[in-house]
Amino acid sequence: MKRRGNRKKRIEALTAYGFLLPNLVGLTVFVFVPMVYAFYVSLNDWNLLTPKVFIGFDNYIQMSHDKDWWQAVGRTFKFTIIYVPSLFCLSLFFAAVCNSLSQRVENVTRTLFLLPFAITSVISAAIWMFLYDPKDGIINQFLNLVGIDAQQFLGSTSQAMISIIVVVIWINLGYNMMIFLASMKEIPGEFYEAAKIDGATGWKAFQHITFPLLRETSVFILVVTTIGSFQVFDQIMVMTKGGPANSTQVGVLYIYHQAFEVLNMGYASALSVVLFLIIFILSLVQLRLTAKKD
Amino acid sequence: MKFWKSFVVMAMALTLILGGCSSSKSNGEAKDGGKVTVTFWDNHIDAEQKYLKDLVNEYNKSQDKVKVVYKGFNANDYMTTKLPVAFANNEGPDVFMISPGDFTKYANAGIMADLNPYFPDGAKADFQEAAINAVTIDNKVLALPFESELVGLYYNKKMLADAGVEVPKTWDELQAAAKKLTTDKVSGIVLPQEKDAYLNFIWYPFLWQQGGNVISEDGKKSNFNSPEVVKALDFWGSFFQKGYAPAKTPFGSSDIGNLGTGKTAMQVSGTWAISAIESKYSNMDIGLAPLPVSEGGQAKTVAGGWKLAANAHGKHVKEASDFIMWAFAEDPSRPLKWATEVKFAYPARNSVIEAGEEIYNKGLRKVFTDEMYDTLTPEPFYGPEIVDVVGDSLQKVMFSKAKGSDVVKEADQKIQDALDKQ
Numbered sequence: 001m002k003r004r005g006n007r008k009k010r011i012e013a014l015t016a017y018g019f020l021l022p023n024l025v026g027l028t029v030f031v032f033v034p035m036v037y038a039f040y041v042s043l044n045d046w047n048l049l050t051p052k053v054f055i056g057f058d059n060y061i062q063m064s065h066d067k068d069w070w071q072a073v074g075r076t077f078k079f080t081i082i083y084v085p086s087l088f089c090l091s092l093f094f095a096a097v098c099n100s101l102s103q104r105v106e107n108v109t110r111t112l113f114l115l116p117f118a119i120t121s122v123i124s125a126a127i128w129m130f131l132y133d134p135k136d137g138i139i140n141q142f143l144n145l146v147g148i149d150a151q152q153f154l155g156s157t158s159q160a161m162i163s164i165i166v167v168v169i170w171i172n173l174g175y176n177m178m179i180f181l182a183s184m185k186e187i188p189g190e191f192y193e194a195a196k197i198d199g200a201t202g203w204k205a206f207q208h209i210t211f212p213l214l215r216e217t218s219v220f221i222l223v224v225t226t227i228g229s230f231q232v233f234d235q236i237m238v239m240t241k242g243g244p245a246n247s248t249q250v251g252v253l254y255i256y257h258q259a260f261e262v263l264n265m266g267y268a269s270a271l272s273v274v275l276f277l278i279i280f281i282l283s284l285v286q287l288r289l290t291a292k293k294d
Numbered sequence: 295m296k297f298w299k300s301f302v303v304m305a306m307a308l309t310l311i312l313g314g315c316s317s318s319k320s321n322g323e324a325k326d327g328g329k330v331t332v333t334f335w336d337n338h339i340d341a342e343q344k345y346l347k348d349l350v351n352e353y354n355k356s357q358d359k360v361k362v363v364y365k366g367f368n369a370n371d372y373m374t375t376k377l378p379v380a381f382a383n384n385e386g387p388d389v390f391m392i393s394p395g396d397f398t399k400y401a402n403a404g405i406m407a408d409l410n411p412y413f414p415d416g417a418k419a420d421f422q423e424a425a426i427n428a429v430t431i432d433n434k435v436l437a438l439p440f441e442s443e444l445v446g447l448y449y450n451k452k453m454l455a456d457a458g459v460e461v462p463k464t465w466d467e468l469q470a471a472a473k474k475l476t477t478d479k480v481s482g483i484v485l486p487q488e489k490d491a492y493l494n495f496i497w498y499p500f501l502w503q504q505g506g507n508v509i510s511e512d513g514k515k516s517n518f519n520s521p522e523v524v525k526a527l528d529f530w531g532s533f534f535q536k537g538y539a540p541a542k543t544p545f546g547s548s549d550i551g552n553l554g555t556g557k558t559a560m561q562v563s564g565t566w567a568i569s570a571i572e573s574k575y576s577n578m579d580i581g582l583a584p585l586p587v588s589e590g591g592q593a594k595t596v597a598g599g600w601k602l603a604a605n606a607h608g609k610h611v612k613e614a615s616d617f618i619m620w621a622f623a624e625d626p627s628r629p630l631k632w633a634t635e636v637k638f639a640y641p642a643r644n645s646v647i648e649a650g651e652e653i654y655n656k657g658l659r660k661v662f663t664d665e666m667y668d669t670l671t672p673e674p675f676y677g678p679e680i681v682d683v684v685g686d687s688l689q690k691v692m693f694s695k696a697k698g699s700d701v702v703k704e705a706d707q708k709i710q711d712a713l714d715k716q
Binding site: 047048049050129130132133134135136150152153154155156157240241242243244245246247257260261262263265 | 374375378379381382399400402403404405478479480481487488489490540541542544557678679682686689690692693694
């Protein structure tokens with residue numbers, strides 16, 4: 001009897017691996033091998049057009065005093081520090097609001113919030129460029145109505161980054177809200193009933209029941225959006241290409257610039273390795289900080 | 295049993311996935327009925343792409359030894375990712391379009407074949423000297439020039455007349471005009487905004503007018519820390535700092551749509567704009583004038599244009615070069631059609647310009663022909679690091695409220711470093 005059970009387990013495990021195999025092969029070919037190769041390239045001077053020249057850690061030394069790179073990394077952090085908390089709070093807020101609506105209204109609201117996520121990011125970036133247009137844009141027309149001067153938005157070094165963050169939040173809000181909403185639905189109603197008897201409703205119930213029970217979801221969203229914010233690329237590429245005056249040139253854009261515009265592929269690979277390490281460490285710290293106390 | 299069934303299904307799925315990945319490899323080596331296949335990569339679109347495709351078809355029909363295969367790419371990806379990555383994998387095309395901004399990179403890498411041996415008899419002498427010199431390095435002609443695109447000042451005649459503004463001829467007049475023409479809805483002048491080779495391209499003539507340049511004539515020393523550069527930077531930056539030139543435009547900054555749809559009163563743009571003005575924006579009364587000149591300076595414009603190159607590492611350098619010569623160095627009717635019907639530009643050959651004399655005097659083209667053609671300087675082929683430094687300097691005076699004198703010193707050092715490395 002016992003042997004049979006073991007055999008069954010083994011077969012189950014093998015089947016599971018069988019199903020995972022295509023994914024693992026894909027990951028190996030398209031993720032792990034390129035990652036190792038990128039590290040190898042980072043030890044070379046390579047412009048794609050001529051053969052690689054091995055230069056050891058020279059690229060990393062050059063990076064340590066590349067002002068433009070560290071400024072770009074600084075901009076990435078700025079983006080993350082504004083974007084992640086805003087997106088987190090907004091999606092949590094709207095999820096709570098949605099959760100309190102009647103089922104039919106909730107369905108419609110949910111769909112509306114998710115719509116931007118369904119649009120190709122390049123297209124939504126293009127749409128927002130029209131809205132942000134300094135002369136014809138609808139946002140400035142609205143501002144004029146309420147007596148505020150026309151703003152430059154994407155054309156201003158001080159406003160471009162915020163303008164982009166708004167767009168990226170607009171795109172991702174619905175998706176994160178859905179995840180929060182799904183976890184909220186899983187919280188048993190009895191908890192709230194019990195709280196009601198104790199006199200805890202509204203904000204109190206949210207504070208003591210909903211939010212603590214959303215812990216796992218919150219951690220997931222925080223980690224994923226932080227990683228995402230370090231990788232933001234396409235919206236910036238479309239809306240400002242890193243300008244004006246490099247004010248929106250985040251880390252990934254600088255890597256792209258070095259790799260494909262200046263053709264410093266070795267140097268760009270070294271930058272990628274460092275950016276990868278930064279994201280890796282940051283995710284570890286986040287997981288550690290938010291890990292369950294017990 | 296169940297396990298083996300699922301295993302077989304997985305294995306089949308995997309085979310399909312991997313099979314799908316591996317079947318796409320082809321690099322133009324295949325023989326087609328004894329013919330040599332030459333690949334030709336390009337970034338043009340619309341009418342220009344159609345013309346090049348037709349050209350390829352005509353060539354393929356005209357002989358039975360070589361088959362040229364045309365492949366078009368999105369302009370944004372072409373020079374940045376597609377072409378360099380293909381060359382990195384030794385899968386570069388036999389014939390390819392190359393932009394002046396990237397010429398030096400490819401020249402230094404030895405990727406472009408010397409075209410000298412393939413010119414038909416006497417054909418090389420027909421090309422303008424400046425055009426051939428621009429693509430010649432160590433006596434090797436590394437690409438074939440077939441067009442020169444000039445830059446001028448386009449303006450909306452009605453807007454200027456309504457505001458009582460004369461067509462500006464000097465820097466001061468241009469600034470005064472831009473100021474007067476700027477309203478809530480219309481910008482005074484559109485200049486390129488984003489940092490790229492095009493921004494530098496449009497700015498260079500304003501530097502050259504005063505006799506300045508980015509690097510010395512022998513190409514060894516940076517001249518960036520000079521009064522001419524400071525003046526040209528400040529002049530350019532003032533349009534953005536004072537709000538006469540928009541930081542963002544609904545159309546791309548090289549697109550004459552900004553002027554054609556009445557969003558701006560003036561726009562610095564090139565010969566390529568003429569066909570759009572005549573077809574799409576014919577209802578708008580648009581004028582053209584040479585670029586305004588600095589005080590005591592000399593009229594200058596810049597001439598750019600893509601070139602055709604053959605892959606020096608390819609298997610079919612001769613066949614590739616022969617095709618390039620057939621297309622643009624033999625029968626003048628082919629380059630003439632390109633430069634007059636398909637688009638508007640100046641061909642690089644004297645015989646072609648003579649053959650198209652009538653067209654070069656038509657409408658706005660006459661302004662380019664009579665008032666600007668003699669003042670052209672070919673776009674310089676600086677390496678990517680230098681293009682980058684010049685672009686950064688411009689961005690600073692445009693958007694960071696910097697003065698030219700604040701930025702030239704650091705930029706000068708960076709340019710010198712890049713030159714010393716070469």
